[in-house]
Amino acid sequence: xxxLRKPARWERVVWPLVAFAVSLLLWAWLVRWxxxxxxPSPLEVGRGILELSRKHVLWIDIVDSLRRVLIGFSAAAxxxxxxxxxxxxYPAVNQTVNPxxxxxxxxxxxxxxxxxxxxxxxxxxxxxxxxFLGAFFxxxxxxxxxxxxxxxxxxxxxxxxxxxxxALLRRVVFPSALPRILVGLRIALGIAWLVVVAAxxxxxxxxxxxxxxxxxxxxxxxxxxxxxxxxxxxxxxxLDLLFRSLERVxxxxxxxxxxx
Amino acid sequence: MDSTxxxxxxxxxxxxxxxxxxFERNGEISDVLSNIDLDVEEGEFICLLGPSGCGKxxxxxxxxGFLTPTKGQVEIGGEIVxxxxxxxxxxxxxxxxxxxxxxxxxxxxxxxxxxxxERQRRVxxxxxxxxxxxFEKSYPSELSGGMxxxxxxxxxxxxxxxxxxxxxxxxxxxxxxxxxxxxxLLRVWEAERKTVLFVTHDIEEAVxxxxxxxxxxxxxxxxxxxxxxxxxxxRDISSPRYLELRDGIFRQIGIAQQI
Numbered sequence: 180x181x182x183l184r185k186p187a188r189w190e191r192v193v194w195p196l197v198a199f200a201v202s203l204l205l206w207a208w209l210v211r212w213x214x215x216x217x218x219p220s221p222l223e224v225g226r227g228i229l230e231l232s233r234k235h236v237l238w239i240d241i242v243d244s245l246r247r248v249l250i251g252f253s254a255a256a257x258x259x260x261x262x263x264x265x266x267x268x269y270p271a272v273n274q275t276v277n278p279x280x281x282x283x284x285x286x287x288x289x290x291x292x293x294x295x296x297x298x299x300x301x302x303x304x305x306x307x308x309x310x311f312l313g314a315f316f317x318x319x320x321x322x323x324x325x326x327x328x329x330x331x332x333x334x335x336x337x338x339x340x341x342x343x344x345x346a347l348l349r350r351v352v353f354p355s356a357l358p359r360i361l362v363g364l365r366i367a368l369g370i371a372w373l374v375v376v377a378a379x380x381x382x383x384x385x386x387x388x389x390x391x392x393x394x395x396x397x398x399x400x401x402x403x404x405x406x407x408x409x410x411x412x413x414x415x416x417x418l419d420l421l422f423r424s425l426e427r428v429x430x431x432x433x434x435x436x437x438x439x
Numbered sequence: 440m441d442s443t444x445x446x447x448x449x450x451x452x453x454x455x456x457x458x459x460x461x462f463e464r465n466g467e468i469s470d471v472l473s474n475i476d477l478d479v480e481e482g483e484f485i486c487l488l489g490p491s492g493c494g495k496x497x498x499x500x501x502x503x504g505f506l507t508p509t510k511g512q513v514e515i516g517g518e519i520v521x522x523x524x525x526x527x528x529x530x531x532x533x534x535x536x537x538x539x540x541x542x543x544x545x546x547x548x549x550x551x552x553x554x555x556x557e558r559q560r561r562v563x564x565x566x567x568x569x570x571x572x573x574f575e576k577s578y579p580s581e582l583s584g585g586m587x588x589x590x591x592x593x594x595x596x597x598x599x600x601x602x603x604x605x606x607x608x609x610x611x612x613x614x615x616x617x618x619x620x621x622x623x624l625l626r627v628w629e630a631e632r633k634t635v636l637f638v639t640h641d642i643e644e645a646v647x648x649x650x651x652x653x654x655x656x657x658x659x660x661x662x663x664x665x666x667x668x669x670x671x672x673x674r675d676i677s678s679p680r681y682l683e684l685r686d687g688i689f690r691q692i693g694i695a696q697q698i
Contacts, residue, residue: 336531339524433538434538
């Protein structure tokens, strides 16, 4: 098999399924081989997922997690995109603010948990705030970067047609930066989904993160713990795929590589 | 004075005096252009010709208002140039086409102030003029280099400017497409009679297109000579007069016509 050859349609479906099946077999074998009493086998986890899906509370947990991500992520986008565009547009302001951004950016949202609870109390607001923090910085940085990388010819062409600064930003700079902004949003959404699970373990009593910690605390149900983890993975993948479908919109498609 | 003489007397479209340009690079000042005077008449096709690095592109950017010269000033239509203006449109190589807009969207880009019908009329007209009928809804990434270049020219013409400024517009195209595009540009120029300033490093291209060829020398860029090409269009590029003018410019630039 050469790397240049494009895989056939069936290959793109079958091989990932094979890899998935092999992982399950390896997992099952490891559980049997080590003779562990605490770690569940794939079969037990499968039963766990069925058990969870029959309970009404699983759907409430999923909806709660998605709602928190949606609110935190949207707030981050709503504030982060204009701020990032502004900073990208005025490099002098960016240079002034950049050190502050660069210090805040590497702080894990999890480190904010005590502060979030102190300020907002235990509850939804704290969780949403943590998601907001996790998503905010990648969005701002992507927008600054996006505006900075708009080719000079586009700006000049726009200016040549007599556009005002506001029109130049709206009609040239923003659409030109949009592919990079979308990449930033996608990364931010991934981080938001990571953070929601952690936030729900400490700040609230619903959601998939709470499901993980609650399954352990109330009766050491590790089959349900792993089942919840798998669900988190699957939903995260679906969110990412959903977001990636935006890259196929024709007015941004030029900024992405597509294979077929 | 009667009206006939007024009509016959060509009007000056562009009047540049004493243009000098210096850039600072690594703490050293390098002179790119030195004391350039240039007058261009309305409807005239001018080629700025010179080796790469002679500052011809910088000169065009100054004339367009994108750069401010260190010394001297440019007047267009009697007004001093202080910045870019929709009355003179700069055509970059095909790189200036906006990839997020369709062919239609690109050509309509500068027409925001017009009514919907007028905008549509102009877009249709210029799509036809540059031969892109059927590609209205295509995105630039689906077009060839030559087609993208046509989009840029159409986008420029659509706002009905007095002047077109083209910076090596066909430089990135293959030689066959380049020949076709020259023909197309001449056809469009004859139809619309805009003043054209055309930067090129290709001697043949300059002699085929221009009314006058402004030959520049390098470091710092100055105008070495201006050659009037007194051959009517369409030009026979094997005629003795064509060869004479072309060879004259070859000699001016100081290169032999033998390989």
